Amino acid sequence: MPHFSHQNIQASSTDPITGFFNRAACFNEISQLATQSTSHRRLVVIWIGLDRFKRVNESCGHQGGDLTIFQIASRLRDRTQPDTLWFRMAGDEFVHLALSEDLDQAKKLASSLLDGIGVPLSLNNLTLHPTASLGIAVLEPDEFPHACLERADHAMQSAKRAGGGRIVTSGKEFIPGRLGIRLAHDELQIENKLHVAIDHGKLHLQYQPIVAADGSLISVEALMRCNSDQISPGEFIPIAEKTGLITRLGEWSLLEGATFARRLQSVGQQTSVSINISRAQFAMPHFPQTLHAALLCANVEPQRVELELTESLFMDNSSIVQINLRATKDTGVRISIDDFGTGFSCLATLKDIHASKLKIDRAFVVALPHDRRAFSVVSAIARLGQDLGMLVVAEGVESQEQADALFDAGVQAIQGYLYARPMPEDALLKWIRNRK
Amino acid sequence: MTPHHSALETQLEISLNKIGIPPRPAILETISAEMKKDEPDINHLSVIISADVALAASLISITNSPYFGFRGRVHTAREALMVLGLNVASKAIAGLVMRRAFPSSPHLERFWDSSARIARLSGWLAQRIRNSTLRADDAYTFGLFRDCGIPILISRFPDYPNILKEANQDAVRSFTDIEDLSLPTNHAVIGYVLAQSWWLSEETILAIRRHHDVDTLKSTSIPPSVNSRHMIAVSQLAEYLLQKHSGLSQTQEWSKLGPACLQLLNLNNDGLERVMTEATEVIEIEN
Numbered sequence: 256m257p258h259f260s261h262q263n264i265q266a267s268s269t270d271p272i273t274g275f276f277n278r279a280a281c282f283n284e285i286s287q288l289a290t291q292s293t294s295h296r297r298l299v300v301i302w303i304g305l306d307r308f309k310r311v312n313e314s315c316g317h318q319g320g321d322l323t324i325f326q327i328a329s330r331l332r333d334r335t336q337p338d339t340l341w342f343r344m345a346g347d348e349f350v351h352l353a354l355s356e357d358l359d360q361a362k363k364l365a366s367s368l369l370d371g372i373g374v375p376l377s378l379n380n381l382t383l384h385p386t387a388s389l390g391i392a393v394l395e396p397d398e399f400p401h402a403c404l405e406r407a408d409h410a411m412q413s414a415k416r417a418g419g420g421r422i423v424t425s426g427k428e429f430i431p432g433r434l435g436i437r438l439a440h441d442e443l444q445i446e447n448k449l450h451v452a453i454d455h456g457k458l459h460l461q462y463q464p465i466v467a468a469d470g471s472l473i474s475v476e477a478l479m480r481c482n483s484d485q486i487s488p489g490e491f492i493p494i495a496e497k498t499g500l501i502t503r504l505g506e507w508s509l510l511e512g513a514t515f516a517r518r519l520q521s522v523g524q525q526t527s528v529s530i531n532i533s534r535a536q537f538a539m540p541h542f543p544q545t546l547h548a549a550l551l552c553a554n555v556e557p558q559r560v561e562l563e564l565t566e567s568l569f570m571d572n573s574s575i576v577q578i579n580l581r582a583t584k585d586t587g588v589r590i591s592i593d594d595f596g597t598g599f600s601c602l603a604t605l606k607d608i609h610a611s612k613l614k615i616d617r618a619f620v621v622a623l624p625h626d627r628r629a630f631s632v633v634s635a636i637a638r639l640g641q642d643l644g645m646l647v648v649a650e651g652v653e654s655q656e657q658a659d660a661l662f663d664a665g666v667q668a669i670q671g672y673l674y675a676r677p678m679p680e681d682a683l684l685k686w687i688r689n690r691k
Numbered sequence: 692m693t694p695h696h697s698a699l700e701t702q703l704e705i706s707l708n709k710i711g712i713p714p715r716p717a718i719l720e721t722i723s724a725e726m727k728k729d730e731p732d733i734n735h736l737s738v739i740i741s742a743d744v745a746l747a748a749s750l751i752s753i754t755n756s757p758y759f760g761f762r763g764r765v766h767t768a769r770e771a772l773m774v775l776g777l778n779v780a781s782k783a784i785a786g787l788v789m790r791r792a793f794p795s796s797p798h799l800e801r802f803w804d805s806s807a808r809i810a811r812l813s814g815w816l817a818q819r820i821r822n823s824t825l826r827a828d829d830a831y832t833f834g835l836f837r838d839c840g841i842p843i844l845i846s847r848f849p850d851y852p853n854i855l856k857e858a859n860q861d862a863v864r865s866f867t868d869i870e871d872l873s874l875p876t877n878h879a880v881i882g883y884v885l886a887q888s889w890w891l892s893e894e895t896i897l898a899i900r901r902h903h904d905v906d907t908l909k910s911t912s913i914p915p916s917v918n919s920r921h922m923i924a925v926s927q928l929a930e931y932l933l934q935k936h937s938g939l940s941q942t943q944e945w946s947k948l949g950p951a952c953l954q955l956l957n958l959n960n961d962g963l964e965r966v967m968t969e970a971t972e973v974i975e976i977e978n
Contacts, residue, residue, distance in 0.1 A: 271893050271916050455723050456890035503887065510888040541900075547876035548840070548884040551847050586875070 270343040272321050273328035278498075279447050281342035281350050282401065288340075288352055289400035298394035299361040300407035301351040303331070303368065306386045306419035308347035311378075316575055318540060319378050320346075327385060330371040335364070346499065350407070358393055358424065365389045365422045373420075388414035392425040445486055445494045452481045452491075458504065460511050461677035462528070464686070465648055465670040472687065473646070473668045474561060474612075476529040477512040478677045479504060496533065505536035506545055513553035515680055516560050524687065529561040529591060529612075534568050538575050543582035550586065557587030561611065565593050569608050570601050584609065592645070596636060606643065613640035615666065617651025624660035637665030716788050718743075719889070722781045731777055737769035740784070747771075749787045750780065757976040758811035779828040785889065786810065786835035793842050802841065805933075810834025812929035815973055817921075819966060820956050825921040833895050833922040834929065836886050837902055840878030843885075848874065862943040866903040879903060898922040903944070908951035924952035932970045 270277050276284070285300070292298035305327065312320040324347070331341060331349060342350040351368070355361045372387045390410030394403045406425040414423040452458055459482055462475040479488055495501040508530055516528040536542065550557055562583060568576060569592065583590060591612035596619055615636055622629035633649070640647040649661045652671030661669055675686060721739055725731045741747045747768040754771040755764050765771045772780050790803050814831035817823060844851045850873070858869040870877035883900035891899075897915035901907040902923045907915065931945040953963060 269916070271897065271919075274916055453890065455727055456720065503893070506884060507887045507890075510884050541880065544876040544880045545884055548881040551843055551876065551881060552885055552888075554847070 272325050273341070273343050273349075274332075275328060275341040275343040275349065278342065278344045279450070281344060281352070281404070284340060284342075285352060285400045285404055288354070289394060289403075291354060292394050294396070296354040296356060298400070298403065299353055299355040299358075300390075300392045300394075300404055301353075301361065301365050301368070302344070302390040302392075302404075302407035302411040303349045303351070303372075304388045304390075304411045304415055305347040305372070306388055306415065311383060313573070315379050315381065316540065316573075317535070317538060323376060323378060323383065323385070326376055327372055330374065331368055334367050334371045345497070348411075350404070355393075358391070361391055361393070362422065362424065365391055369420070369422060386420040388412075388419045389422040390414060390425060391422065442494055442497075445490050446498060448486050449481070449491050449494060449500060452486070453500070453503070457482055458507070459679065460508055460515070461679055462515065462683045463670055463677040464675045464683070465529075465668050466674045467668045468662045470690075472526055472690070473648075474527040474529055475683060476563070476670065476677075477508060477515070477531070479508055479531075480677070496535070499535065501533045502536045502539065505531070505533050506549075509546065510549040510552055513549045513555050513560050517553045517555035518680070520555060520559055522684070526687075527559045527561050527589060529563050531563045531593065534565070534571070534576075537564060537568060537579055538571075538573070540575060542579045543586065546583060546586055546588065550588070558589060561589040561591055563591050563593040563614070566595050570604055591648075594650075595640075596632070605639075608643075610645055613643075613645040613647050614670075615647065615649045617649075617671075620649050620651045620657055620661065620671070624656045630660060630664055633661065633666065634664040637667075641665065641667070716792065718746075718788060719781065719785055722777065722784065726777045726781065733769060733772050733777075736777075737767070737772055740768040740772070745791075746784065746787055750783060753783050753787075753811075756811055757973050758815040779831075782828050782832040782835075785832065785891075789835065789839060789889070793839075796842075799842050799845070802838075806835060806838055808933055809837075809926055809929045812933060812970065812974065813922075813926045815970070816925045816929055816966070819969065820925065820958070823921045823925070823956065825918050825925060829892065829895060829918070830922055830925050832891065833898055834926045836882055836889075836891065836895065837899055837926055838878060838882065839885055840881030843881050844870075844874065844878055859942045862946055865905065865947070866944065894919045895922065902926070903948070905948050905951055908948060908955055920955055923948075924955045927952045928956065928966075932967060933974065935967065936971060936974050 269275070285298070288298050308320070308323075311323050315323070324343075328341070328343070328349070331351070332339070335341070335351065340352045342352070344350050351364075353361075353364075355364075369387060369389055372385050376383045376385060388411050390407045390413070392403050392407035392410060394400060410423040410425040414421045417423070459480055460477045461480050462477055464475050465473045467473050479492070481488075481491055492501070495504055509532075512528045512530040519526050519528065539545070546562075550560065569580070571577075580590075589611040590609075591614055592608065592610045593614050594616045595613050597616045613636070615633060619629050619633050619636075623633070624630070637647045646668060647666050648668045648670060649666045650670050652658050652661065652669040652673045654673060657671075658669055658673055678686065718739065722736060725736050740750060750768055750771045751765055754774050765774050775783065786807070790807075793799065810831045811834070813834040814827040817825045817827045817830035841855070845855075848854075854870055854873050858866045861869055867877040867879050879900050879902055883896055886896045886899050894916055898919035901915065901919070908920055908923060927944060927948050930942075931949060934940040934942070934945075953959075958966065
């Protein structure tokens with residue numbers, strides 16, 4: 256199959272694990288290539304999705320998952336021309352773009368790729384038998400290139416639904432869902448903006464106070480914000496989670512938040528800083544070392560730092576999470592249970608968690624003060640949390656009526672716009688000063 | 692700004708200098724913002740840099756270093772920016788600012804000087820070694836940040852100098868394995884966390900974390916990328932060449948990592964000899 260030079264694609268578009276170009280580059284590059292597609296040499300998209308890849312991550316950890324991805328990517332590269340355009344679209348999905356003389360040639364290549372993926376692979380004394388689902392789409396005359404990409408994705412999904420380990424060719428009669436394309440575009444734009452924000456250090460933390468019934472400041476929660484291109488956390492955090500960037504952002508916010516905790520300490524504030532830690536970040540084998548490193552760099556007393564972990568993470572029985580939970584407690588930092596009440600909690604496990612705070616999810620707060628059943632649930636959680644030695648906090652409090660109902664229900668502290676919005680470091684220091 | 696606020700800020704600045712490493716200093720933000728523009732204003736940047744006399748002097752001195760290969764000499768921050776280009780200059784400034792972010796200590800001076808020499812020679816080597824796609828400015832930045840965890844550990848753990856000595860002398864176990872036996876973290880992880888907070892590139896960050904890991908150099912089956920591996924190999928080679936030149940070798944790193952570095956850089960004995968001869972000239976010009 257003819258291949259192309261990819262000198263024009265920026266090095267920053269490369270996925271560090273596979274060396275393939277990233278999703279954003281794919282959307283850009285396909286438009287370029289489409290201009291070279293003719294009736295004799297047509298643009299062909301091969302979309303590859305690894306089957307049941309989650310199981311590799313679950314059994315071998317994310318490092319094992321990365322290793323597997325790297326090896327599979329090497330095999331894909333070995334079976335194509337050196338300058339072939341490869342893209343990593345998601346954790347376990349790859350795209351191959353080429354101009355092909357006919358569909359049969361593309362099918363032969365897809366078949367060779369499928370064979371290459373299927374060679375057993377050794378990992379941590381286990382032998383894995385990877386399989387994949389492949390979707391092929393050939394660009395139709397006058398077709399929007401992104402629609403062709405979407406047809407290949409759709410064909411890959413069909414192969415997956417049929418049990419995986421097979422190749423499905425997209426029929427030209429399939430009309431791609433325009434909404435799907437637009438959503439993909441929106442996500443892509445946010446992802447691009449996020450990459451630019453990271454490259455230019457345009458992210459910062461804001462801090463929202465958590466206040467007790469008597470008005471005293473208990474702690475502040477660090478919340479990530481992007482100060483360029485108007486992307487809200489509601490937009491970029493899900494994308495960061497989807498693309499794996501969340502680990503990098505989380506590691507950055509750990510040192511940033513810890514440094515602010517030290518800053519508060521140095522001006523005589525007893526307040527601790529809570530930092531959100533994603534599951535992906537917490538499940539990294541080196542998480543405890545990273546945490547220690549951040550505490551050392553910031554030179555902060557560990558008890559000034561609190562990690563907010565979602566309740567589902569505590570229920571995660573994987574050995575790495577359990578090891579890291581113990582190691583985190585050993586550092587002396589505090590732990591709080593975030594978004595409590597909406598996840599999947601096991602009460603038997605809850606009794607073994609030694610967290611300092613329990614944060615009730617905002618879903619309960621919005622129902623107050625009128626919903627008596629919500630009030631009952633909040634009262635029960637508050638009692639349970641306090642009996643287990645935790646400070647019970649409610650998030651997302653916007654009105655005095657909600658605050659009154661929460662304190663009546665036994666909640667000890669609240670966080671929300673009623674008291675203060677998240678604010679930059681200096682504004683928070685001013686806010687603290689003005690309250691004295 | 693109220694007097695009260697000003698006093699508080701001063702107090703904070705003093706504390707920060709004493710206690711820790713500021714995540715990404717403001718001057719880097721300014722340069723980064725300027726670089727993002729279609730037409731960066733070099734005059735504006737040179738005014739900002741020149742306001743900090745020590746920073747401007749260091750930048751001029753770096754630009755005139757033989758490692759960057761410029762024949763003429765620059766005399767002002769503006770000329771330095773023009774000659775280096777904003778990309779390289781911003782990395783050089785990051786290194787200079789980083790060094791100042793640490794509490795100054797006479798016994799760390801030699802450490803910083805040595806890091807700076809390794810960084811500069813790494814930048815030169817990146818250009819000299821043909822099979823590498825590594826950019827000189829990335830090799831330079833990596834060299835500057837590679838060991839920045841060491842001063843932090845020295846300042847926090849009184850026993851760290853002994854651990855450092857043991858790690859430097861051990862010809863078998865990896866440097867960071869020895870640190871891990873006695874400490875909750877190691878200098879590579881600290882450097883990695885710090886580099887994250889300064890928003891260095893993903894390749895540089897991963898290379899910092901794994902720069903004592905021989906498996907990373909040897910294996911082709913795990914991340915990080917080839918460029919990250921080349922950063923590690925080039926800086927190890929730079930350190931080796933400098934030690935060889937000075938006749939003072941206080942580490943075992945080359946005996947542990949050297950063969951893998953040479954293989955990665957595709958250098959045989961003859962190739963190494965040639966690089967060494969050329970490097971000696973550059974090292975001596977700087978001395």
